[in-house]
Structures are given as structure tokens and as C-alpha cells.
Amino acid sequence: MPTIRIIPIGFESLGVRSMCTFVETQDVRVLVDAGVALGPRFGKLPHPKEYRARNQCRAKIREYAAKADVIVVSHYHNDHHTPNYTETVYVGCSAEESELIYKDKVVLAKDIRNSINFSQRRRGWMFQQFVKRIGGKVEVGDGKTFEYGATKVKISQPVPHGGEESELGWVVMTTVESRGSKFVHASDVQGPISRSTTRTILKEKPDSLILGGPPIYLEGIKVDKATIRKGLENAAEIASKVPMVIFEHHPLRSEDWRDRSKNVFDVGSEMHHTVTTAAEYAGERLQLLEAVRPRLYEEEPPSEAFLKWSKLKREKQRTQIPPIEA
Secondary structure, eight states: OOSSEEEEEEOTTBTSBOOEEEEEOSSOEEEEOOOOBOOOBTTBOOOHHHHHHHHHHHHHHHHHHHHOSEEEEOOOSTTTSOOSSOBTTTTOBOHHHHHHHHTTOEEEEOOSSSSOOHHHHHHHHHHHHHHHHTTOEEEEOTTOEEEETTEEEEEOOOEESSSTTOTTOEEOOEEEEETTEEEEEETTOTTTOOHHHHHHHHHHOOSEEEEEOOOGGGBTTTBOHHHHHHHHHHHHHHHHHOSEEEEESGGGGSTTHHHHTHHHHHHHHHTTOEEEOHHHHTTOOOBOTGGGHHHHHHHSOOOHHHHHHHTSOHHHHTTSOOOOOO
């Protein structure tokens, strides 16, 4: 086994909103961001293929949670942890699902008292209370290092969820260091857009990195062009200095993401570094399902049962499993 083994569980390149990753060393097994979701786009509910991908991802999260010694929660957005309430339209979560993941686990969690916005503080409090009730142990991770044999799991100080003044709050990054190798998992840094976050990542000098890129799909809607450009420039700088970068998450919600991110890949290649997606890293085929949702509806029309479910009032939808073929 390599010093640090990285197994992508759920990512946009695998058809879902997620950055769930299993990290294994000789000393400890860590599951980072054990969540998955789908998102509203194009005035359409997710296509049945997206629901199937979500179901597959949820099964893998349960499988790897059972193997994990430690679970990290970078922040409390629903694609980065599994809440303990029932919601079937986008998140596919329930108390039972959450218990299967977190029961009796050590959870290194984003602090809910500092560097957090109101909505995440509320979600985080509810989540942490639930984890404690099912026998889990919640440790505030922010700025702390946890040692397991010859492995260190370091949780960063909070960094912005995007730009310095982001209304989306803050996240923590995870560094796993073992026997001379170092891996960093940077959820939702959105590029990074922030120069201070870029410096923090580069200061770690990782051998490998999972990097959440900028939200290209929101350009001109919620994010201006200059901000997206800044995120891509910082990602390219990182690709020039880190030997292996898995570039993922928000960019892949745009169908033209590869063209828009071309410089990130080109700069990495010039330095003989690897820049790739989670699917390609795992040897799997890319499935950019959300980005092509309108085309999926045209080319693979859903069943009558699915369409009937899609027309229910949202309150009923949220408690009924979407009827999709296996």
C-alpha cells in the first residue's frame, strides 16, 4: 500500500455534488466530508441518472464509514456531511442514514462557535447533538493536530468558503501526513479565490491535493468574472507547485469546465505534475450529470412514475423516495 492511500467516494466527476474522500495510512483510516447531494438547476429536478448516482454514492459512504476510524466534517453544507433529518429530493438523508455513518465514530468537526455563519451554526449544533446521542465523540478540529501512530491528521484554522468576505462562511481543510508523505483535502475553497488560503495550502507543501475549484457555473449570476479568474489563477499557481492535484467540485457543474480551466491543466503539465479529476484518478469514466441535465431529460425521458412524483407538492416529495429504475 502507498504511504497515503486516497480513494475518491463522491465527486461531481462521479455524478454528484460531494467531495467525500477515504484516506488510509498504516495507522489510521479517515473519511473526509461524508455527505452527498444533488442540486436545483435549469428549472428541473435532478434526472433519474443523478438519483442513481446519488444512491450509489450513499452506499459507498456507508461502506467506507464502516471502515473509518475518524470522520472529518469540513463544514455543514449538506453535500459535505449527512444530516439526521429526512429529505429525499436533493440530499437523500434521514436519521437512520446518518446513524449508519456516524454511530460510535470519532468526528473531527468544524467548530460551531467561531468563524461560522448562522445557518451552519444551527445545522452544526443539531448534527453534533445527534452524533453524541448515537455514541459518537465530537472533537472540535479547527487548528488542531491529532496523532495516530506515525500519522498526523491536521485540521486547519478556518479559511473562507470562497472569497475573504464570503457570505457562505468558513471551512476547514484536512492535512494527512505519514512517513514522509503529505496529502491535503481542501473543500469548497472555490479556487481558492482567497490569496491567504492559497498561501496556506502552499505552505503545507503537499505531495497530493484535492482542491475545490471556482464556481464557473455561477459566473455572471452570483459571482463576477474577476472573482472566477482569480480562483483559476490561484489554482494554476498551486498546480505549478503541487505534484498531484485532483481539481474538482464546483467547476464541474459547468459543461465547459475543461476549457475554462485549461490553464490549470497546462501549467501543471509544464511542470510535469498531474492535474486530474476524481473519476480519472480512480480509473473511472467521467459522469458530469448535473451539467448536462437538460440534455438528459431530452435524450433519456424519465418514466411516468417519476414524472408523477416530480409534480407532487414539495412537502410530499421530501418524504417519498424518487421512483427510479434500478
